[in-house]
Amino acid sequence: MSKKIKGEVSRTPKEKMTLLDVGAIFLRTLKLLVDFGYVVVLLLGMLGAGIAFGYLGSQIDRVAIPDKDTMIGQVSSLTRISTLTYSDGSLISEVSSDLLRTPVESSSISDHVKAAIIATEDENFKTHNGVVPKAVFRATLTSVLGLGETSGGSTLTQQLIKQQILGDDPTFSRKAKEIIYALALERYMEKEDILTDYFNVSPFGRNYQGRNIAGIEEAAQGIFGVSAKDLTIPQAAYLAGLPQSPIVYSPYTSTGQFKTDEDMSYGIARQQDVLYNMYRTGVISKEDYDSYKAYDIKQDFRQPEAIVADNHDYLYYTVMEEAQDIMYDYLVEREGVSEQDLKNDETKESYRELALEKIQTGGYTITTTINKTVHSAMQDAVAQFGGLLDDGTGTVEVGNVLTDNDTGAILGFVGGRDYNSNQNNHAFDTERSVGSTNKPLFYGIAIENGLMGSASILSNYPTTFSSGEKIYHGSSEGTAAVTLQDALNNSFNIPAFWTYKMLQNKGIDVESYLSRLGYDIDEYGIESLPLGGGVEVSVAQQTNAYQAISNDGAYLEQYMIDKITDSEGNVIYQHEAKPVQVFSKATATILQDLLRGPLDSGMTTTFDSRLKAINPGLANADWIGKTGTTNDFADVWLMLATPTVSLGGWAGHDDNTSLQSLTSYNNNANYMAHLVNAINAADPSLFGTDQRFDLDGSVIKSTVLKSTGLKPGSVKLNNESTFTLGGETTTSYWAINGAGQTTYDFMIGGTDSDKAAAWSKVSGQ
Incomplete structure (x- = not known):
């Protein structure tokens, strides 16, 4: 008898077998559960696939089949030269x-x-009807289950449709159109013609100069230096591999240089795949396959050569950017792309690329609003007088935009001193703090809401931001009470600060005004907002705001393209004006009257006197405007307008370094005077020298005391005594309500002690 080990439980052989069985059963059960999990996943995947195919089918049902001539014309259409024209149609x-x-x-x-x-792209090409159903199923299922990308599912016919008509966005709706279009095209065209069109339109990467190439002939010439009909089998195999990923597989970089051996290896490996496909499908024998596989294709590549640089300028690239935006919107609308689809960045980018391709190769005529004579005069002016801006701090850059007040059309612009040395477009792409050019907008909002009249009195007593930081005007900490006209003429900062405080305290929706003027401001809680703090925009945008003021309060979004016409003469885009009345006519015309002061007074700019010295007749035009200077004199602005046009101007350094303190007052004023004189010489009618800004009939005219900006009357003081205040009067213009009666608290802004000081000054008490 064996000894029983202490702590061991004695079991019979039958009991021990049962324990083994339990372990085996557990393992089998676990395996079944795992297998069942796979089944569940597969079923869910099939359910997802079913839903996907159902959705794909519903999209197919919605596709209208194009007529034969239209479709053949689209797929056979090759590069046509598009043109950009001035407003008069000249090139x-x-x-x-x-x-x-x-x-x-x-x-x-x-x-x-x-x-x-x-053999590589579509081995069933000669037998299918445009679509291979099992390939569509495989590609869709792979996409639904997320098993990775696949190039399957697209025949050569489908690829031709995608390249020429539909683009490459990944939506089901586009895929549905691709299928229907491919089936239709196979009925409309012979196989050989489809294949020829495919070869003529397909991208083949870059050539020996780094230029993008399409079509088999350019590929053969640009990579091997031979005609397409003379390609050897190794060369043919290399080119046949390119359309799948032309830039990756191309042997050249964007500058036309050979890629590194590592980067070039991708295209060579792709060539090897093509050779194998040719052998697999019986196109070449095993012996030929082995021979061609060993051939060093790199020895056939053309040697790189330098490409000749283009001679385009600011105008060309600005028009092209706007044209691409318009074409993008056109294509998205034409194809019925949903907002949901456009949330996909890949879809959005594919339509952006397609839009550019259409503009570049579609034979469109893009008619701009640019006045050829005026724009040319502006370029001559900056070349001749741009040096007037230089103040010893280095070459000062500049941006100007000239806009038609009635339409918003851009008539001309200055992108910079010299495109060849600085490609940064300072008229449209450079966004800088607007400085004091924003102040009239805040005063306008106050006038619009009946909180201020043209003769109102504002505090310019020393004060601080809520942080305790003093608010300066240059080196001045403030003076006393000033009129609104004086505040504008001198561009005082403290009155604008208090005006914004008043708007906030009164609950005025400032954002609703500025957003309708095209501003996109992140933070409206910035106290220095009316001084330009937190507001960085382009010259074009700021000019658009002054267009609205000059156009009696109606904002018309600037535009540079009037229409786009296709190669058949059909207008696919025509600009439509959509005016937005931001300010009432009363408010806008009061601002116009006030904005004569900053130029006439000469307090912040010598523009008026300099223009009189150059052209006295032009100086007699009804000029309004406002200057702006940012901290440390990094930016200087001068906004100008007449009843017909608005002209904005910025000057500064691209690296934000400071200018001299008087660059705005003298240099920029001098340059702008010469610029407007050059514009006037090109078109003497442009500035409307025979037209004047007039107050609208809805403006309320109130007789007020000069000292208070309110009507004369008796004021009840805190000690219950009454004081009758009189004195010299003037006319104050109001948009609504009109001026009220003078009160002790007549001054806008200021602390209690400031208000006491202001009352003491006007009352003599």
Whole structure:
């Protein structure tokens, strides 16, 4: 008898077998559960696929089949030269396309490359009807289950449709159109014609100069220096591999240099895949495959050469940017792309790229609003007089925009001193703090809401921001009470500060006004907002705000493209004015009257006197405007307008370094005087020298005391005594309500002690 070990439980053989069985059962059960999990996942995947295919089918049902002529025209359409024109129809420039393409007939394309592309991209090309159902199923299922990307699912016919008509966004609606269009195209065209069109339109990466190439002929010439009909099998295999990822597989960089061996290896590996596909499908024998696989294709590549640089300028690229935006909107609307689809960055970017491609190669005529004579005069002026801006701090850059008040059309602009040395467009792309040019907008909001009249009195007593930081005007800490006109003429900071405080305390929705003027301001709690703090915009944007003031309060968003016409003469885009009445006519015309002062007084700019010295007749135009200078004199602004046009101007350094303290007062004023004189010489009618700003009939005229900006009357003081205040009167213009009777608290802004001091001064008490 064996000894029983202490602590061991004695079991019979039957009991021990049962424990083993339990372990095995547990493992089998676990395996079943795992297998069941796979089944559940598969079923869910199939359910998802079913939903996806159902949705795809619903999208297909909505697709309208294009007519034969339209579709053939679209897929066969090759590069056409688009043009940019001035407002009079004269040529600005042909649109440059980095894309080179030389179409050829089928007979000029090597059979080797035809066989290579079919073997690699669509081995059933000769037998299918445009779509391979199992390939569509595989691609859709892969997409639904998230099993990775696949190039399957698109025949050569579908790829042609995608390249020429639909673009490459990943939505089901586009895929549905692609399928229907491909089936239709196979009925409309012969296989050989479809294949030829594919070869003529497909992208093939970059050539030996780094330029983008499309079409088999440009590919053969640009990479191997031979015609497409003379390609060898190794060369054909290399080119046939390019359309899948042309930039990656191209042997050249964007500058036309050879890629590194590592980067070039991707294209060579792709060539090897094509050769194998040719062998696999019986196009070449095993012996030929082995021979071609060992061939060093790099020895056939053309040696790099330098490309000739373009000679475009600020105008060309500004028009192109706006044209791309318009074409993007046009394509999105034409294709019925939903807002949900556009939340996908890939979809959005694909339409951006398609828009640019259409502009570059679609044969469009893009008619701008730019006045050729005026714009040319502005370029001559900055070349001749831009040096007047230089103040010893280095070359001072400049941006100007000239806008038609009635329409918002941009008539001309200055992007900078010299495009060749500085490509930064200082008229449209440089955003800088606007300084004091913002003050009239805040005064306008106060006038609009009946809180201020043109003769109102504002505090300019010394004060601080809530942080305790003193508010300076230059080196001055403040003076006393001032009129609104004096506040504008001198561009005092403290009155503007108190005006914004008043608007906030009264609950005025300042954002609603500024947003309608096109401003996108992140933080409205910044106390220095009316002084330019937290407001950085382009010259174009700021000029647009002054256009609204000059146009009796109606804001018209600036535009530079009047219309776009396709190669058949159809207008696909025509600008439509959408005026927004930001200020009432009363408010706007009161501001116009006030804004004569900053120029006439000469307190912040010598523009008026300098223009009189150059052209006295032009100086007699009804000029209004406002200066602006930012901290440490980093930016100087001068906004100008007449009843017909608005002209904005900024000057400064790209690195935000300071200018001299009087650059705004003297240098910028001098330059702007010469600029407007040059514009006037190009078109003497432009500034409307025979027109005047007039107060609107709705303006309320109140007779007020000069000392208080309110009507004469008796004032009840805190000690219950009554004091009758009189004196010299003037007319104050109000948008609503009119001036009230003088009170002790007549001054806008200021502390209690400031108000006491102001009352003491006007009353003599």
